[in-house]
Amino acid sequence: xxxxxxxxxxxxxxxxxxxxxxxxxxxxxxxxxxxxxxxxxxxxxxxxxxxxxxxxxxxxxxxxxxxxxxxxxxxxxxxxxxxxxxxxxxxxxxxxxxxxxxxxxxxxxxxxxxxxxxxxxxxxxxxxxxxxxxxxxxxxxxxxxxxxxxxxxxxxxx
Amino acid sequence: xxxxxxxxxxxxxxxxxxxxxxxxxxxxxxxxxxxxxxxxxxxxxxxxxxxxxxxxxxxxxxxxxxxxxxxxxxxxxxxxx
Numbered sequence: 001x002x003x004x005x006x007x008x009x010x011x012x013x014x015x016x017x018x019x020x021x022x023x024x025x026x027x028x029x030x031x032x033x034x035x036x037x038x039x040x041x042x043x044x045x046x047x048x049x050x051x052x053x054x055x056x057x058x059x060x061x062x063x064x065x066x067x068x069x070x071x072x073x074x075x076x077x078x079x080x081x082x083x084x085x086x087x088x089x090x091x092x093x094x095x096x097x098x099x100x101x102x103x104x105x106x107x108x109x110x111x112x113x114x115x116x117x118x119x120x121x122x123x124x125x126x127x128x129x130x131x132x133x134x135x136x137x138x139x140x141x142x143x144x145x146x147x148x149x150x151x152x153x154x155x156x157x158x
Numbered sequence: 159x160x161x162x163x164x165x166x167x168x169x170x171x172x173x174x175x176x177x178x179x180x181x182x183x184x185x186x187x188x189x190x191x192x193x194x195x196x197x198x199x200x201x202x203x204x205x206x207x208x209x210x211x212x213x214x215x216x217x218x219x220x221x222x223x224x225x226x227x228x229x230x231x232x233x234x235x236x237x238x239x
Contacts, residue, residue, distance in 0.1 A: 048238070049166070050238075051233070053215055054212055054231065055238075057216075058215075078238055078239075089238075089239065090239045110239060113238055113239055114236065115236065116217065118166065118212065118233050119237065119238030119239075120234060120236065120237050121238070122167070132168040132171075132237070134168075134234070134237070135236075135237055136235040137235075
């Protein structure tokens with residue numbers, strides 16, 4: 001991918017087209033979607049911001065690592081800016097000769113992305129409050145600012 | 159030497175700004191620069207003691223030495239995906 005960040009809607013088809021090839025018989029995609037609730041609060045919309053040059057560089061490093069570790073072609077694209085409920089926030093596509101390696105490469109890329117790519121999420125709640133999501137304190141948080149209770153990869157769609 | 163500090167998201171809110179230029183006496187580590195930042199920018203004192211950091215767009219450690227012209231980013235917990 002020329003860029004791993006975008007301000008436009010993400011096309012899953014374009015990502016799959018980017019990774020597919022005549023020698024690759026299995027393609028896997030993961031989509032992270034904007035959810036309408038967080039810690040019991042209704043979420044109306046959110047805004048992703050990034051340390052853009054590093055987010056691009058770190059994303060490229062993660063893709064390169066996956067392609068070095070598995071015989072797979074991988075694509076990673078993350079939205080920045082304002083998103084609404086149900087929008088695709090992040091998409092990963094991985095294609096390989098056989099499905100097992102495509103699944104593993106896809107999983108690796110989304111997990112590393114969440115840990116390493118400098119992107120932040122500001123949520124706008126139905127009660128009028130606003131909060132930065134902090135995945136590291138989600139379990140401890142009882143009220144107030146936003147947290148995250150992101151389920152394991154695979155249960156969010158894709 | 160000069161170091162450019164970048165602050166993001168909740169840390170930028172705390173400090174009331176997204177970037178700070180600091181003149182630092184060498185030799186210095188990331189931790190030394192952060193100490194100076196806390197002294198200089200009142201809100202920055204509320205940034206956690208051991209935040210995630212990146213030096214010139216690569217994840218770094220608090221013990222990493224800094225050089226003249228470096229860009230030090232202080233990163234709140236990441237929330238992509």
